[in-house]
Amino acid sequence: MSEESLVGAWREVLAKHATTSCVLERELSERHGLGMSEFEVLERMVEGGREKYRVQEVADAVHLSQSACSRLIARLEKAGLVRRGMCEADRRGVFVLITDEGRARHAEARPTHRAVLAEVFSPAERLTSPA
Amino acid sequence: MSEESLVGAWREVLAKHATTSCVLERELSERHGLGMSEFEVLERMVEGGREKYRVQEVADAVHLSQSACSRLIARLEKAGLVRRGMCEADRRGVFVLITDEGRARHAEARPTHRAVLAEVFSPAERLTSPA
DNA sequence: TACTTTTCCATGCAGATGCATCTAATGCAA
DNA sequence: TTGCATTAGATGCATCTGCATGGAAAAGTA
Numbered sequence: 001m002s003e004e005s006l007v008g009a010w011r012e013v014l015a016k017h018a019t020t021s022c023v024l025e026r027e028l029s030e031r032h033g034l035g036m037s038e039f040e041v042l043e044r045m046v047e048g049g050r051e052k053y054r055v056q057e058v059a060d061a062v063h064l065s066q067s068a069c070s071r072l073i074a075r076l077e078k079a080g081l082v083r084r085g086m087c088e089a090d091r092r093g094v095f096v097l098i099t100d101e102g103r104a105r106h107a108e109a110r111p112t113h114r115a116v117l118a119e120v121f122s123p124a125e126r127l128t129s130p131a
Numbered sequence: 132m133s134e135e136s137l138v139g140a141w142r143e144v145l146a147k148h149a150t151t152s153c154v155l156e157r158e159l160s161e162r163h164g165l166g167m168s169e170f171e172v173l174e175r176m177v178e179g180g181r182e183k184y185r186v187q188e189v190a191d192a193v194h195l196s197q198s199a200c201s202r203l204i205a206r207l208e209k210a211g212l213v214r215r216g217m218c219e220a221d222r223r224g225v226f227v228l229i230t231d232e233g234r235a236r237h238a239e240a241r242p243t244h245r246a247v248l249a250e251v252f253s254p255a256e257r258l259t260s261p262a
Numbered sequence: 263t264a265c266t267t268t269t270c271c272a273t274g275c276a277g278a279t280g281c282a283t284c285t286a287a288t289g290c291a292a
Numbered sequence: 293t294t295g296c297a298t299t300a301g302a303t304g305c306a307t308c309t310g311c312a313t314g315g316a317a318a319a320g321t322a
Contacts, residue, residue: 063149
């Protein structure tokens with residue numbers, strides 16, 4: 001892969017990431033009171049099929065440091081969207097589980113999330129109401 | 132484009148961005164005392180062919196808000212890598228130009244930047260010394 | 263058992279970011 | 293010219309992030 005292709009590819013990633021996360025952050029926040037990472041965490045827990053997750057596991061899934069994830073989960077817990085509890089097996093550990101309210105909020109925000117992706121990834125076909 | 136493809140594509144962008152920017156940030160910082168965005172700004176000014184740039188112009192190029200870019204340029208100026216000056220034409224405006232030291236630092240950091248991209252975008256062909 | 267090392271999560275701290283706002287300079291219109 | 297809306301960039305503020313560290317529990321070792 002040539003150097004220019006590499007740089008080009010990286011800049012595409014940068015541009016896509018900047019545009020998408022900016023819009024996602026705004027829409028999710030305004031319409032559902034969720035940050036992008038917060039939505040991402042809820043989604044992983046809904047999709048995972050399991051009930052309990054470890055903090056580090058969540059952190060890896062959403063590409064956050066362990067400390068950032070710890071605080072993010074604290075925010076979600078404060079909002080009533082997840083709960084934390086002690087691991088019985090490993091008492092250093094903490095498990096996180098999504099609450100019914102968390103599931104509801106995720107379900108509510110999901111269409112917004114998908115609509116933003118659809119719009120940003122294919123600007124031509126605007127199915128949502130145009131300005 | 133199906134909803135799953137959209138989500139999949141977005142997650143790929145998230146993953147690529149997280150991995151790459153994490154490594155870039157660390158390598159550029161440790162080896163050249165530059166943040167990723169700082170390198171990006173220098174590079175745009177070197178590549179641009181012009182001498183003077185407006186703050187907003189730089190902000191757009193590197194996907195930063197105007198305020199973040201203003202501070203970033205202030206840091207670069209403090210480090211002697213760019214200079215700021217008053218626009219003659221529009222005296223609200225400010226122009227930014229890269230200094231010789233800035234060019235030197237960019238030239239020095241560029242191979243690191245490219246090496247990281249090469250490694251992250253094609254993990255198979257490790258041309259740099261493996262661990 | 264007693265001691266050391268490692269692992270898990272929380273937290274203090276410093277740095278970067280975006281939003282809202284402020285000041286100064288333009289531009290436009292009456 | 294005067295007055296109002298707009299634009300450029302700087303800055304206060306709140307928030308989020310990662311690094312380094314802390315305490316507690318587990319795992320490994322003698």
